[in-house]
Amino acid sequence: MTSRQTIEILGVPYEKIDEIMDFLSKAGLETGGTGSKVRPVVSCKGTTCQYGLIDTFALSLKVHEMFYKGYSDVKLPHKFKIAVGGCPNNCVKPNLNDVGIIGQRIPVYNSNMCRGCKDCKVEEACPINIAKVENGKLVIDKEKCNNCGRCIGKCTFNAIESGQKGYKIYIGGRWGKKVKQGKALEKIFASETEALLAVEKAILLFREQGKTGERFADTIERLGFENVQSQLLSDDILKRKAEILGAQLHLVGGATC
Ligand code: SF4
Ligand code: SF4
Ligand code: SF4
Secondary structure: OOOOOOOOOOOHHHHHHHHHHHHHOOOHHHHHHHOEEEEEEEEOOOOOOOOOOOOOHHHHHHHHHHHHHHOOOOOOOOOEEEEOOOOOOOOOOHHOEEEEEEEEEEEEOOOOOOOOOOOOOOHHHHHOOOOEOOOEEEEEEOOOOOOOOOOOOOOOOOOEEEEEEEEEEEEEEEEEOOOOOEOOOOEEOOOOHHHHHHHHHHHHHHHOOOOOOOOOOHHHHHOOOHHHHHHHOHHHHOOOOOOOOOOOOOOOOOOOO
């Protein structure tokens, strides 16, 4: 298996490629997925995992249909990898992909309910130890909280009864020869539809503003993260969708594998 959960078959003679593709297709197996375009999507088992905060299989299927299949003829500057993770445990490393989606549950904390217990159940439940009782009140460091939602429902006095569902999106990650950690957009998207739109904008931006041969991480570095982020958070790029898709761009893509 490759990192995209696909299979590489070695040693097929060139003249037999069509034959083996037919053979595989009769067994319901798809071939392809390489080149300077959206690659097969990777998903963690968040749908069935005890920590899963979103239905990763259902979302990945949508990403697969909309962007792997829907954009299969769209030439990009380089390969474009998308991964979907169910929680901040990062089992499929969404932040090391061109775009990574991570399920979120933002705890809704009512500090008026907090009684500053000696043994705080929320403190105990937080796996990264950023929820702490200070001066008689629980304090959650919002900058450090990864929205894993593990503290929800743990408070004896119902100070954190619920959480808001969300989707965090990382852009510009890369694995392989030149590893680069992706950076999260500042907005946590409230719905799947919004998250999918952000992914589409990222692909369109890469096609329009990326230089042939560069990965999305390089495009972001060249244009500046803030610039890219503001474009992904506005809808301007979607208004240019037909124009971007119709342009003669990246006819010879930059992907070598
Ligand atoms: S990333 Fe989270 S939801 Fe996905 S498999 Fe790992 S622990 Fe489970
Ligand atoms: S358990 Fe609840 S009430 Fe007690 S300190 Fe923690 S958050 Fe506050
Ligand atoms: S959501 Fe997760 S990281 Fe944030 S305070 Fe709760 S347990 Fe800690």
